Amino acid sequence: MSHTDIERPDAESSEVSASEALLVEPSRLSPTRRVLTTVLRSRELSIFLVLVAVVVLATAKNESFLFSSDGWRNFLLNPSILVLLAVGQGVVIITRNVDLSVGSVMALTAYLTGRLFIEQPGLPVVVVLAACLLLGAVLGLVNGALVAYGNVPALVITLGTLYIYRGIMLTWAGSDRINAGDLPREFLRLGTRAVLGVPILTIIALVVLAAVGYYLHTARGGRELYAIGSDPDAAVLYGLAVRRRVLAAFVLSGALAGLAGALYTARYGTVSSSVGNGIELQAVAAAVIGGIAIFGGSGTVWGAAIGAFLLVTINRALPSLGIEDFWQRAVVGALILGAIVLDRVLAARQARRLAESRDHA
Amino acid sequence: MKFHTRRPTALAAILLTASVALTACGDDGGDGGDSGSGGDGGGALSMTMLPKNLGNPYFDTSTKGAEKAAEELGAEIEEVGPEAASPDAQVSYINTVAQQGQDALILSANDPEALCDAIDEARSADVKVVTFDADTNPECRDLFVNQATAEGIAAKQLELISEQIGGEGEIAILSASANATNQNAWIEMMETELAENPDYANIELVDTVYGDDEDQKSFDQTEALLQNHPDLKGIISPTTVGIAAAARYLSDSDAKGKVALTGLGTPNQMREYVENGTVESFALWNPEDLGFLATYAAAALVNGDISGEEGDTFEAGDLGEFEVGADGVVLLGEPFTFNADNIGDFDF
Numbered sequence: 001m002s003h004t005d006i007e008r009p010d011a012e013s014s015e016v017s018a019s020e021a022l023l024v025e026p027s028r029l030s031p032t033r034r035v036l037t038t039v040l041r042s043r044e045l046s047i048f049l050v051l052v053a054v055v056v057l058a059t060a061k062n063e064s065f066l067f068s069s070d071g072w073r074n075f076l077l078n079p080s081i082l083v084l085l086a087v088g089q090g091v092v093i094i095t096r097n098v099d100l101s102v103g104s105v106m107a108l109t110a111y112l113t114g115r116l117f118i119e120q121p122g123l124p125v126v127v128v129l130a131a132c133l134l135l136g137a138v139l140g141l142v143n144g145a146l147v148a149y150g151n152v153p154a155l156v157i158t159l160g161t162l163y164i165y166r167g168i169m170l171t172w173a174g175s176d177r178i179n180a181g182d183l184p185r186e187f188l189r190l191g192t193r194a195v196l197g198v199p200i201l202t203i204i205a206l207v208v209l210a211a212v213g214y215y216l217h218t219a220r221g222g223r224e225l226y227a228i229g230s231d232p233d234a235a236v237l238y239g240l241a242v243r244r245r246v247l248a249a250f251v252l253s254g255a256l257a258g259l260a261g262a263l264y265t266a267r268y269g270t271v272s273s274s275v276g277n278g279i280e281l282q283a284v285a286a287a288v289i290g291g292i293a294i295f296g297g298s299g300t301v302w303g304a305a306i307g308a309f310l311l312v313t314i315n316r317a318l319p320s321l322g323i324e325d326f327w328q329r330a331v332v333g334a335l336i337l338g339a340i341v342l343d344r345v346l347a348a349r350q351a352r353r354l355a356e357s358r359d360h361a
Numbered sequence: 362m363k364f365h366t367r368r369p370t371a372l373a374a375i376l377l378t379a380s381v382a383l384t385a386c387g388d389d390g391g392d393g394g395d396s397g398s399g400g401d402g403g404g405a406l407s408m409t410m411l412p413k414n415l416g417n418p419y420f421d422t423s424t425k426g427a428e429k430a431a432e433e434l435g436a437e438i439e440e441v442g443p444e445a446a447s448p449d450a451q452v453s454y455i456n457t458v459a460q461q462g463q464d465a466l467i468l469s470a471n472d473p474e475a476l477c478d479a480i481d482e483a484r485s486a487d488v489k490v491v492t493f494d495a496d497t498n499p500e501c502r503d504l505f506v507n508q509a510t511a512e513g514i515a516a517k518q519l520e521l522i523s524e525q526i527g528g529e530g531e532i533a534i535l536s537a538s539a540n541a542t543n544q545n546a547w548i549e550m551m552e553t554e555l556a557e558n559p560d561y562a563n564i565e566l567v568d569t570v571y572g573d574d575e576d577q578k579s580f581d582q583t584e585a586l587l588q589n590h591p592d593l594k595g596i597i598s599p600t601t602v603g604i605a606a607a608a609r610y611l612s613d614s615d616a617k618g619k620v621a622l623t624g625l626g627t628p629n630q631m632r633e634y635v636e637n638g639t640v641e642s643f644a645l646w647n648p649e650d651l652g653f654l655a656t657y658a659a660a661a662l663v664n665g666d667i668s669g670e671e672g673d674t675f676e677a678g679d680l681g682e683f684e685v686g687a688d689g690v691v692l693l694g695e696p697f698t699f700n701a702d703n704i705g706d707f708d709f
Contacts (some may be wrong), residue, residue: 062588062589064588064591065588068615069615070584070587070614070615070616071588074584078581174445177630179605179629179630179632179633180605180609180612180630180633180634181629181630181632181633192613268576268577268580268606268609269605269609269633270576270602270605270606270609270630271576272576272602274575275576275577277575315581316581316584316585316588319570319582319585319588319589320585320588320589
């Protein structure tokens, strides 16, 4: 590459289009321009703009959508549980796997939360949260072990554990319900209290998001997850600890689903055996809409989190805009299809560009 | 290659163990049933109470009522039942009742059809059969004690909401699923009543939304209702899941105290919200009265006071006189109202 650099006059090199430079040799651009171009061209930004558009539309129609204290709180609070699940799901999908059991894991820890408080009323909240994280991590470990060492596709394994975990939940809880009256006030307040206008659940979700996002972006382990997802066989040949990394991704997803279960109980105050039915698909949808490729290897958890916000906010906004229930679901479906089509188009364009610049060089 | 052959086996073993463990967990019913209470020689009435399942607070309450009635009547009553509410689980208990030669069986049926053969056998052994809470087909039992009629439920809810919003303003309904037959029947009756009853002339039903009997969806629908109808004064939720979710939403929103909520709920679900002032009152039948009435009805049948024909009347202690309606149905009355004063007396 340096060879071509020398042959080219300086003036011409600065005229090379930013997109091509970013693709072929990012270091040719100045750092500021590089960051700016990356952000402007990112999938995260486009999905964020869709989110902004939805919020603006809904607020124009009904001011209280954002500018009442309830509206503002709900805007931040409602997506926080899905954000946790989408972050875990995002990490798993990046490794070219999927975790369909998160809804059942969430149900188990939501019920565990209630049972712990009923049987040990004085238990500190932190202990309960830790217990839920732990149970979630163990259930995730089972998934991860079966996927990593069983050589069976994650789709099949986690579909199986989805039913097994839900079955355990049904046997354990039966027709029993956890009611708000069974839970300590202090714990229920956790579900709605805010610090400086930001609900605590949202803060928890954002802290988790920041930690995982930073790790994926900068740490060696994080980058290896992308490498594994891009080409699992190559990752093995290269000597990456594929099994350990995949196992860790599933443990993370399980633990976050466990935490989400506890927070669900704090937020909704009622737990029945149907908690979290179908939420695993919302988590996958959030990740895909947010730009994580379903075949792994690309995308960010920031995108997944914005996808989760978008999904929940659309569901809140569409009734306000007077759109019927059926169409609300159809809109979500259209978003998913749109995201996947966009993904294929961008991938094809990128491959063509790379080929062109190779020929050019 | 060795690894490749061994791993799937290990995997299969794990899956198999898990499924065996699961089936084992799901199958522990069937004990605690057949403690024979002995004969009925002494002249005292002997009755068996068979709820849908044991350990269910709702039925614990109805049994409490039945025991109270039995005490007043000087009868013996024994509660038996399966751990899980499945139709076939009740059959063995019904057979036992027939073999013991009990005078009466009071049951809440897990299935309208499946229990009929067993009940027929018991009735041919001269056992009087009264259903409560959930009926079988009318021809298999002697009497059904019905907790409430659709008209009664619809009228009660309108009465409560009208009282709470001062007789005027916008109201909305938070229902279960859009195709739930009983919900739709109630909603239709409420709509007719709102249109026809001059007392409700100033109340306008502005929206009906569906929470699908899911906590989270009902919760979100409550939020949407409040957002879309800023002048909303009250919400009726004729489903226990819906009313609890709506109460949870209201209890920590700005609308607490401004938007009234009523509907059908259970005291355990609603206690928190009644105590913190989110909900003033809500309705449901009182299972204790239901068990009490069913026991009196069974005693009246055994003693020959009534035969279960339409028009027969009998006394049921403090609850007063009841008349048997068409199809052998006895109606408990209008739904019971729970509020801050009485909610502490109930645990179901």
